[in-house]
Amino acid sequence: MVDLIPHVGAGTLLESVLLADDRAVRVGAIQALDFDRATVITHDRWKAETGGIPQFSFLLATAREIGTGGGDDDEVLLLRVEGTAPLSLERDLLGVREEALRDALSRHESPSPSVVLDLDIDPFTRNRISFTGLDCRIIGTFYEQTKDGKLTLDFGHDVDNFYATATYRVYKPVGPGLSAIASYIKPGGAEKIENVRIGAVRYSSTRRRALASGQGDAPVLVNVYDFIGNKTGMFGMTRMGKSNTMKTVISRVFAVSENRRREGGSPIGQLIFDPQGEYANPNTQDGTHLAALGERHVVIYKFGAQGDKPNVRPLGFNFYDPAQVDAVKGVISSALVDAAADYVRAFVQADFEGSPVAGETSEETSRRKAHATRGRLLLYGALSKADFPVPLKDPEGQWDWRAWVTMRKELVDELENQLGPRHVVRARNGRQVGVERTSLVPVLDWLIERAEAKDLTGKAAEGLKSIVEGDAWRSALPIYTQENQGRPVSGYTKLKPLYSFHTPSSRSDYRSDVYDELVAGHVVIMDLHLGPDSVVRKLSENLASYVMQRQTEVFTSGDTPPQVQVVIEEAHNLFSSDKYKDDLDVWVRLAKEASKLQIGMIYATQEVTGVAHQVLANTKNWVVAHLNNTREVNELARFYDFKAFSDSIISHEDKGYVRLKTMSSPFIIPVHIDKYGRDLVNEGRAAAGDPPLPEEGNRRAV
16 A cells, blocks of 8 residues: 555654554545544555454544644544444445446346456446445544653543544554554553553454454553452353453462562462362363462362362361351251251251340340250261261360360269260369260260150259250251151261361361461462352352451551452352342442452453442443343443444354453453463463473473
């Protein structure tokens, strides 16, 4: 194509950054212009020579004279192609083309393609009908401005004037010019800037012309600090690349964290709730995984971990710890849920915690706590029968483990008289008795036999009656005895598959270990894909609540909390409009308070409508992949100008193809996200001072 403007690139920033010969190619002129839209006239030849002009292409328009300073017109308009536009003379030209087609089709009974293509049109007319119009949205204006003595390229989101008589030349940005637009950050808009590559500009699903013309890899750089301490939403159907983008962001943040650590700054911890195990484990799609960043930097908590890897720690419960009994009950309830029996429903509803209830008297609270200890005793006995190892020490590791239960002195006397000593230990104060770990079954069998035989008298009988008539005891009894109302039931054998969730060494405050890892700047992955939904939900809520509590303690003390990033999936289950009304819900609190507590949040969902409007309104970064229905897209269209992309979001089912709006970028960029893999892992390892991932290690990951 003839260079219509020679020597571009030798002058101002507008020329060197946007309009230089290797950055922009002339494709036409503006036929009509107002404050919001422009009609661009172009030619088939120009479109062909520039690799095509697909929908959503960026175009540049200027009326300035290159090399002269431009005067009043010293600016460049940024346009986005959104469709076609009719030209004033187009109807007449279409009539000429129609007549030529009619003639070609009529002169041959069965016209070949070449006959139809070789229309009998003179060169002048053929050239005239090759002009077409493009309907473009005006995104804003690039212009030069001096700030702090430095000439910068500034951007405004509108136009402050337009001329009807001016000749606006129109260019298609390519190569470094396109990358400069896609990666543009408005001066003064961000406190910290560190640009990292996230992908390449992608206008359309069909990429043949872009790749053939060498325009398929114009890098898109984003400010990684946009994602740190802010809300980022990942929207799209399953398998459309949300997790890939998350891994990319996590790795980039990790590199920033390690650079800050090396420079004496505070690192950034990242907590990933991984319900599918896709972050903790290698897969064939990536050929690697986040843990490849290094065992020193990535800690994985998972159910059933055997301790064979130094950075993989068991995520489980001590089934014999009273402080964890509520979570244990959730695990057991999940295992029993398929047994549609009365005793299962009773167990699910039973209270094994004994926590005070608002409005009850101190006597009622004491009675509730006593019944809970007796129910736990039966539960511990059932676990022992199911071969769950009983801990040697209590959760604090200070004393021998015992099952403490409220029991009358007279009943204890009778128990020791009949069974012998050394089965129980009496507390110095009160009616608490500690049943020894090896005596769980003998003591329970004795209590059950005495209740059936009814051979105790006096206060010992009263004490036994108080035990066996409690709701918690009666609810756990069929699980221990494998008998319900005279009929055999599975009972404790149903607990055996839960063995991998039992970690005798687990402490109720395991969350403290996780928080310490975050403060140290590590990536912590909670691998939850083996856990029952109810357990996973409870564990996630407890951990998120604990992190917020610790961050709040630092914040209210007058210090700045450490920076933490939280990554969560299936956000529509956590941030629904109904839930957002509950200020006590941990996820709602996280959504509302995360920013002030130095907690950045990346959430992913398939349902934009499932996320409360308040959460969406406070989301700073948007990554939008394919959504499959208009309801979700219409909700999305309420934010920024995603409405312009509505049809393509529904129709384009290309993995990794997203529309990206970041905090620092003034407009939406269509991007193909880079695939997370070995190169990105090695960048993070290099930032941490570690050697690159060895070839053989990479093959093992695959």
